Amino acid sequence: MMDSVFLGMLLNFSLLSLLAFGGMTAVLPELQRVVIDRNAWIDQRTFTDLYSMGYAMPGPNVLIGTMIGFYLAGTLGALAATLALSLPAATMTYFIAKVWHQFRESHLRRAIQRGLLPITVGLTFAGGYLVARGSNDSWLGYGLTVVTIGLVLRTTLHPLWMIGVGAILGLMGWV
Amino acid sequence: MSATLATPLVVPTLRQLFTAYLVVGATGFGGSVVWLRRMLVEKNRWLAADDFNDALSLSQFLPGPMVFNFIVVIGRHLHGLPGILVSSFALMLMPFIFALILGSLYNLYGQLPAIQGVLRGIAPVAAGLLLSLGCKTAMSPILRSPLAIMAILTFAAAGIFRVSLPMVMLIIAPLSILLAASRKR
Structure with missing residues (x-):
């Protein structure tokens, strides 16, 4: 059970946990790099499938990691991936929460928060770009991506509706 | 966090924490700040709004999945380490089971043309x-x-x-x- 994929996932995901400034969406480019490019644990198509399911499924975003862990190593893999992605950061939070009130108003804290924001934004765009590039093999796919962006920014429509429409279009074989 | 979070308006028992987080997780709103606020601040009055915002800004500032960082701060404040463990277990229980079911279905039927079609339709929306x-x-x-x-x-x-x-x-x-x-x- 403790094969190299399992251990590799555990180590890589634990590191990702501590680098995930901006949450799970910000580590998506790195997740792809580790899982597809560097280790070839999963192919692009499957990664996109697992990612879409984890993201579309109601619940915390860490479910993306849960889905990948399950695909790689079953139930134990799902558990390991979920814990590896959340536990290191949560432990850090536990200790920082004790001293947080001392830093909340400090200049350094503000600089760190402001300085990390553009990085989170860049990573989120990179993640979206990679998912779009990896999944859209027709212009209609890109069109659907653009329409989704427009709907989220211009309307208050719930994302589940957009996911539903995407699923139907896909089922009909149009995307 | 004890110095910055005021005493909770109502102190929940561990069992109450478990039930509340289980429901928020099971209804699929576990990742949603809006629903956590509704549960913790508005419905049960376990937290003051300021404390909620405080915990939220800390958990967004630090790396990692936001919801677990948040639970660490809140759970610790309400019930120490047992509070954290009970809250995160309860929140994740149902979504985790859903993920296992969905993952199994994907392993079994993921390559069927209809399912591939659906997933191909969802991916561009997820990207968007x-x-x-x-x-x-x-x-x-x-x-x-x-x-x-x-x-x-x-x-x-x-x-x-x-x-x-x-x-x-x-x-x-x-x-x-x-x-x-x-x-x-």
């Missing part, structure tokens, strides 16, 4: 949701400054040149923080 999240965050006034260059640099490094995240954080983060520190606002 991500990109619109990027747009929303990018609208922050903080980015109406030279710091925007750092966002573009990060996008190019991670998205186009596929530089590893540790490398991105090692090189761009110090530059970006230095730039942010040099600008007084």
